[in-house]
Amino acid sequence: MRSIVPILTVLAALIAIWYAGAVALNADWARQQAERQDRTLTTSELIVETWNQDRPRLPAPHQVAVELWDTTVEKKITSKRSLVYHGWVTLSVTLAGFGFGAALGIALAVAIVYSRTMDRSVMPWVIASQTIPILAIAPMIIVVLNSIGMQGFIPKAIIATYLSFFPVTVGMVKGLRAPSAMQLDQMKTWNASGLQGFLRLRLPSSMPYLFTSLKIAVAASLVGTIIGELPTGAVAGLGARLLAGSYYGQTVQIWSALFGAAVLAALLILAVGVFERIVTRHMGFGR
Amino acid sequence: MSFAVIFAALMIWFGGWWMNARLARIRGGRGAGALAPILFGVTVLVLWELLVRGLGVPGAILPPPSAIGQAFVANLPTLWADFVQTFVKGALSGYVIGCSVAFAMALAVDRSDFLKRGLLPVGNFMAALPIIGMAPIFVMWFGFGWQSKAAVVAVMCFFPMLVNTVQGLAAADRMQADLMRTYAASPLQTLMKLKLPAAGPFIFNGLKICTTLALIGAIVAEFFGSPTLGMGFRISTQVGRLALDMVWAVILVAALAGSAFYGVVTLLERAATFWHPSQRGR
Numbered sequence: 001m002r003s004i005v006p007i008l009t010v011l012a013a014l015i016a017i018w019y020a021g022a023v024a025l026n027a028d029w030a031r032q033q034a035e036r037q038d039r040t041l042t043t044s045e046l047i048v049e050t051w052n053q054d055r056p057r058l059p060a061p062h063q064v065a066v067e068l069w070d071t072t073v074e075k076k077i078t079s080k081r082s083l084v085y086h087g088w089v090t091l092s093v094t095l096a097g098f099g100f101g102a103a104l105g106i107a108l109a110v111a112i113v114y115s116r117t118m119d120r121s122v123m124p125w126v127i128a129s130q131t132i133p134i135l136a137i138a139p140m141i142i143v144v145l146n147s148i149g150m151q152g153f154i155p156k157a158i159i160a161t162y163l164s165f166f167p168v169t170v171g172m173v174k175g176l177r178a179p180s181a182m183q184l185d186q187m188k189t190w191n192a193s194g195l196q197g198f199l200r201l202r203l204p205s206s207m208p209y210l211f212t213s214l215k216i217a218v219a220a221s222l223v224g225t226i227i228g229e230l231p232t233g234a235v236a237g238l239g240a241r242l243l244a245g246s247y248y249g250q251t252v253q254i255w256s257a258l259f260g261a262a263v264l265a266a267l268l269i270l271a272v273g274v275f276e277r278i279v280t281r282h283m284g285f286g287r
Numbered sequence: 288m289s290f291a292v293i294f295a296a297l298m299i300w301f302g303g304w305w306m307n308a309r310l311a312r313i314r315g316g317r318g319a320g321a322l323a324p325i326l327f328g329v330t331v332l333v334l335w336e337l338l339v340r341g342l343g344v345p346g347a348i349l350p351p352p353s354a355i356g357q358a359f360v361a362n363l364p365t366l367w368a369d370f371v372q373t374f375v376k377g378a379l380s381g382y383v384i385g386c387s388v389a390f391a392m393a394l395a396v397d398r399s400d401f402l403k404r405g406l407l408p409v410g411n412f413m414a415a416l417p418i419i420g421m422a423p424i425f426v427m428w429f430g431f432g433w434q435s436k437a438a439v440v441a442v443m444c445f446f447p448m449l450v451n452t453v454q455g456l457a458a459a460d461r462m463q464a465d466l467m468r469t470y471a472a473s474p475l476q477t478l479m480k481l482k483l484p485a486a487g488p489f490i491f492n493g494l495k496i497c498t499t500l501a502l503i504g505a506i507v508a509e510f511f512g513s514p515t516l517g518m519g520f521r522i523s524t525q526v527g528r529l530a531l532d533m534v535w536a537v538i539l540v541a542a543l544a545g546s547a548f549y550g551v552v553t554l555l556e557r558a559a560t561f562w563h564p565s566q567r568g569r
Binding site: 003005006007008009010011014025057117120122123124125132133135136137139140143144147148215216219222223226227230238239242243245246249251254255257258261262265266269 | 408409
């Protein structure tokens with residue numbers, strides 16, 4: 001709680017810098033406009049002009065806020081101009097990709113921990129698979145899957161899955177190996193079966209690692225989905241709003257889509273955090 | 288025909304698996320440790336080639352590895368020009384700018400507990416945001432050249448680097464800091480002799496995270512506008528022509544460049560933080 005004041009100070013400073021930046025970047029255009037209308041701007045007029053342009057190079061925070069309000073609350077949810085509609089398109093793909101990615105990651109981690117062959121031969125390739133900049137080849141994946149008849153939802157979910165499985169695998173392997181040799185021996189002296197050892201010792205001790213990596217994975221899944229939405233010709237989703245905004249120079253729209261994505265990321269991470277608290281309490285941690 | 292191919296593929300898969308299982312049972316030697324993943328990789332490549340050729344998968348969906356290799360060799364000059372434009376000019380300069388600005392800022396922030404408490408949560412949150420979405424804005428501001436790509440990369444690298452460095456600078460013990468004070472060390476001396484060395488592992492963690500971000504940022508930023516060369520430009524245009532062997536060749540370049548970049552930073556880490564437990568005992 002004692003961090004509230006510093007955080008608010010930093011945020012206020014960021015917004016102040018933003019307003020100043022808006023003045024600096026939009027001043028040229030404002031001066032040109034004034035010159036055409038044969039009037040000179042005083043400093044205060046100039047500042048007001050730079051904060052209220054239709055297509056500013058950098059929109060002022062309140063313009064973005066107004067746009068966000070208009071496209072979320074004022075518009076009907078079913079409307080194609082509603083940010084809620086686009087946000088939902090993105091969110092559903094993100095969740096699907098994240099779900100598959102997390103399941104795949106956990107399964108791979110269990111296999112790697114229990115099989116020496118998997119550990120030796122697959123683990124290095126799990127790491128190497130991340131040197132391929134998947135975001136960069138998202139257009140190819142979309143186009144190729146399109147040509148074999150898969151459209152819309154699935155290709156984007158595949159990209160999101162690919163991005164989110166890696167952090168889960170790495171974190172979960174670390175977590176499943178977290179019990180010390182002493183604890184493992186203790187399980188053995190109790191004559192615990194392999195399954196019991198897994199459920200009672202390895203799984204609980206991996207929880208903190210799992211949830212840390214789940215938070216990373218859900219953020220990565222969102223980024224993957226947004227990039228996956230770019231090459232499909234900007235139909236729907238936050239990524240599509242970004243692209244459409246950049247085609248038509250609608251900077252306010254780009255920024256509001258960015259903020260929509262930021263809010264979505266925050267909510268997703270928060271949701272994982274709440275889930276973590278519920279699960280860990282259920283398992284008897286953290287009292 | 289296709290049945291025979293699938294059967295052969297299965298046999299190769301099991302053969303490779305069996306050999307790997309044998310290898311895994313041999314404990315010891317460094318050679319065995321490196322051999323298993325190589326064997327796995329070769330198995331996958333052979334399977335890929337066999338299945339693509341045997342089942343007649345069109346090159347517009349998945350080209351075989353041999354075709355990718357041919358495209359790579361045949362287009363070396365083009366690929367090199369793309370590499371220089373995207374990696375050297377865009378990613379590398381953005382990486383250096385973003386990381387050094389973040390580092391300088393972390394040094395400044397570290398002096399004030401108030402700023403530290405304010406910036407860490409905000410920075411952590413910003414690091415999780417899809418900052419890559421700012422690419423169209425930067426392309427609008429800085430034009431189609433490499434400068435806009437460097438800007439995207441710099442902003443993407445900034446927050447992870449900042450958070451890691453600030454955390455690292457706070458990693459030294461209270462005890463050690465007190466000891467420095469009893470030695471009457473100046474703030475600069477404390478920084479150079481205690482805080483920076485203690486922050487080493489954290490700083491290098493940030494630098495490593497940023498290597499992958501840098502390459503991705505530079506390539507994706509090119510989708511929003513670029514001159515007629517660059518890895519992102521090559522990928523998007525060649526995908527449009529369905530020349531996927533060329534696309535995979537670019538991906539190969541990206542993977543090689545990314546791994547080499549990561550490897551160099553890891554080597555630097557090993558040289559700079561050789562004393563740390565995670566670097567010893569190998």
